[in-house]
Amino acid sequence: MSEIHDAMFRALSDPTRRGLFERLCREGDTTVVGLLSGAGVSQPVVSRHLKVLKSAGLVRDRHEGRYTYYSAERAALRTLVDWTSEMSGFWNDRFDDLDNLLRRMDQ
Numbered sequence: 001m002s003e004i005h006d007a008m009f010r011a012l013s014d015p016t017r018r019g020l021f022e023r024l025c026r027e028g029d030t031t032v033v034g035l036l037s038g039a040g041v042s043q044p045v046v047s048r049h050l051k052v053l054k055s056a057g058l059v060r061d062r063h064e065g066r067y068t069y070y071s072a073e074r075a076a077l078r079t080l081v082d083w084t085s086e087m088s089g090f091w092n093d094r095f096d097d098l099d100n101l102l103r104r105m106d107q
Contacts (some may be wrong), residue, residue, distance in 0.1 A: 004057065008080055011056035017049045021058055024072035031067050033055060 012018050020035055035046050050070055053059040057076045061068050 005034060005083055007056040008058060008076070011052050014044070014052075015048070017053055020046065020049055021072055022057060024070060025074060029062075029069045029071045035070070045098055048068055059082055 012021065014040065020039065023035060023038075024030065026104075032046050032050065034041055035050075036043060039046055050059055050061075052068075053060060058073055059068050059070050063069075077079055
């Protein structure tokens, strides 16, 4: 697995980060203050989580005056979707092989 996959899986493995990412996907651009409501953690913690999501390529930021707005990079998930599809195909093939073997053994 690539470093990109590792970074994304690590970033999304934390429930708080996953929640922040999901909110950005659903609600669009917002600031750290906008993400604080319902996050259940402090502003420094939200900022640290956003930094991890950003370094994994899942979030981008843009500066407007003294505010920084964060948004989800939904397209970044394509690499994870591709990987899970590949793994799904791999395991489906293995289960089909096992099913065929068991049928031959029953005969």
